[in-house]
Amino acid sequence: MKKPIILSTDPGIDDAVAIAILLFSKQLDVKLIAAAAGNVGIDQTLNNVLKLETLFKKEIPVVPGCSRALIKHPIDAVAVHGKSGMDGYDFPEPNRDLILENKIAPVAFHEVVTATKNKVTLVGIAHLTDIALYLRLYPEDFSQIEQIIIMGGSIGRGNYGVFSEFNIASDPEAAKIVFESGLKIRVAPLELGMQAKIKPEISEKIKKLGKVGAMFYSLFKRYRGGSFATGLKIYDALAVAMLLQSDMFEFVATHVEIVTQAGFTYGASLMDFNNKLQQSNNALIGTKVDVDQFIEWFINALKKAC
Known part of the structure; x- marks a missing residue:
């Protein structure tokens, strides 16, 4: 039986x-x-999600999330992903009929979870604002949530602040709410993105997979998460791999504390x-992949979309 999923994303x-x-x-x-x-x-x-669904010929409902963090600015x-977030490819006109009218993300999450027979997994590969608001508004849903998969945080140094990773740094207060929820969380x-870089020869293989492969190759050429020549850091795919094939990872159970006090460690x-x-x-x-x-796995997974 297929696992029901709600995705929070900021493409990218x-x-x-x-x-x-x-x-x-x-x-x-x-x-x-x-x-x-x-x-x-x-x-x-929002436009980028719709562009991708239109290109893939998918019709998954889409809801706009929060336009900013709970507290911080x-x-x-943009310097990494380009002005549009997906610079480098001429996408088809997006199907805006997929947007749920007059809905906000936390309410839409609640409606999906309560209408779904099996427990739902939340996948957060953006800041965690919408997930945090959902958990605060609907704690009665906790028993119907299987787990939360997060791309975010860093074991050591950060890529935004000295110790803060971008997704957590985008809304540390929201991340704190999520990690203190008591729900099952995998991170x-x-x-991991630094370990499993997409080298040029892998990008070349993807380019040959068809129209979608050529699209990703074009995006990779413009992506500044690492270097096209020495290896790209495709962080979010690792969170999905963690969900679909966890046996390729080593995990350590631990306590995660999100720093919300002002200073050099804010967002750590x-x-x-x-x-x-x-x-x-x-x-x-996930400490090792x-x-x-x-x-x-990455190449085979993308083949299915091509």
Whole structure:
């Protein structure tokens, strides 16, 4: 039986890869996609979700998420993903009929979860604002949530602040709510993307997969998450891999504390592997990925979308 999924995403080039894999997986039933502001603004991310669905000939309902974080000012990654978030390819005109009218993401999440017979997995590959609001508004849904898969946080240094990873840094207060929810959480941190880079020869193989492969190749040429020449960091695909084929990862159960105090560590995700805080474990952290196995899985997963 297919696993029901709700996706929160901010495409973003690596998000686009994750969306393709999710939508074409025979193991999953994507019930809803929420477009979050993040890599680029909410108008662009919403448009990008619709562009991808139109290209893939999919009709998953889409709902706009929050346009900014709970408290802090918005940040973006335009320098990494381009002004549109998916620069480098001429997409078809998006099908805007897929947008749920007069709905906000937390309410749409609740409606999907309560209408779905099996427990739902939430996949967060953007900031966690919409998921946090949903958890605050509808705690009665917790028993119907299987787990939360997150791309975010870092074991060591960050890629936004000194110790903060971009998705968590986008809304640390929301991330704190999610990690303190008591729900089952699996995390694909920054370091996994640094381990499993998409080298040029892999991009060349993807280019030959057909129209969708050529689209991703064009996006990869413009992507600044790493280097096309030495290897791209496709972070969000690792979160999807964690959901679909967890045996390629090593996990460590630990307590994750999100720093929300102002200062140099604001937005840091403290992963207490040595139990210094003496707090109960609240997440499974992917600490290592079998790179060869991931690359083989990655190519095969994208083939299904081509």
